[in-house]
Amino acid sequence: MTNSATTALIRVELPAHLRTLARVGAEITVSAALNAEGRVTPHAILDAIELAHPMLRGTIRDQVTHQRRPFLRFFACAEDWSHESADAPLPGEVASGQEPFLVIGAIAGG
């Protein structure tokens, strides 16, 4: 976390196609806002990803509804967060940078 404790540096792993699109490596780091309880949420992480990499807007979640795209999943700390609220607080290990937030492409077709 930063000194002000209003943001945290979050490690994010993206699917290969989005790495190519954003011209980044296997893991990126984004500065995500913390909520009132000092926790980071998927919503804040996705906001931070799209702010840092505007070409990814619309590729992970709908630009209007912010719904996760149906063939993508969110994992953190070996748990599936895809179906949790986007405002649900993620484990502290994500906010502390110990664990990455994973954006995973579903296995569906070739």
Added chain:
Amino acid sequence: MSGVRVLVGTRKGAFILTSDGKRDKWDIAGPHFGGWEIYHVKGSPVDPNRLYASQSSGWFGQLIQRSNDAGKTWEPVGNKFVYDGTPGTHQWYDGTPHPWEFKRVWHLEPSLTDPDKVYAGIEDAALFYSADGGQNWAELSGLRGHGTGPHWMPGAGGMCLHTILLDQNVPGRMFIAISAAGAFRSDDAGKTWRPINNGLNSKFLPDPTAEVGHCVHRLAMHKSRPGVLFMQKHWDVMRTDNAGDSWTEVSGNLPTDFGFVIDVHAHEPETIYVVPIKSDSEHYPIDGKLRVYRSRSGGNEWEELSKGLPQRDCYVNVLRDAMAVDSLDKCGIYFGTTGGQVYASSDAGDSWAPIVRDLPAVVSVEVQTLP
């Protein structure tokens, strides 16, 4: 020496094929956007280095890419396609109401006069427009809103707006086609629209001559003949001589009048090309023989063109946006197949040769004739 650039969209990326005016040796560049579906790539008529590409994926949605250097480098631009107002419903396959949902961009049509202006035909069917090089998109909602939208239905490939023809002779006039709704015309640059399907007959409709609901696969027009359009319908090849006010069938002696592509010779406005496909349930050429058919009389009388094309064991399809012509003399004709071949003829169809044989399934082919 003049040259040709062929822009190929495939299921797994885009390819750019270039040649000099002889059109016998080709350079193949790509894949661009490897692994993504590229429904269409098209260049600006006034700036051939300005290209637009529709890049999409079931996983990651829709992107629009733009190039200012003929495809050497690309930059993603705007990809926010939001229907104007409350989208409402169209008919589902079984006739029940189904909400309009954006799925992908099928076709990009750059303006005839300004490289930053470009139209997009999307699924579920609607027409969008950008005046800033693709950064921002707004629906031309007079099309969906003119009244018949609730009666449109998807074809087997989805409810796509796949054809956009801009008429350079009649200011403000444009044509679009939707599968399966039909053909539509605007005379005021896309503000208002009306169906132009009089004369079409579709047996899958409760009323075969209904105002809308026809599965139009492709329209083609010669720039010198603004009132003459040619249509490859689900079944039937059609023509109109009054800008769509009425259509007549010109299938004539075709071995089957099912197919997807249709195009017009660059210098002979009554010379047209189709690729007959066996049927709507068997999407491949009859008898395993890939044949183009040419009419020099604007339809009805067709001749088989097969020299250089496979004449046995060929079961590919040629999709609706996968034929184009160049404007060299002699006119070059190009088409791509679902088997990954792009065939070219540098003698107006008399003979053919593959430019490339083993691409992913080809979705679209466009041609730029370079000075």
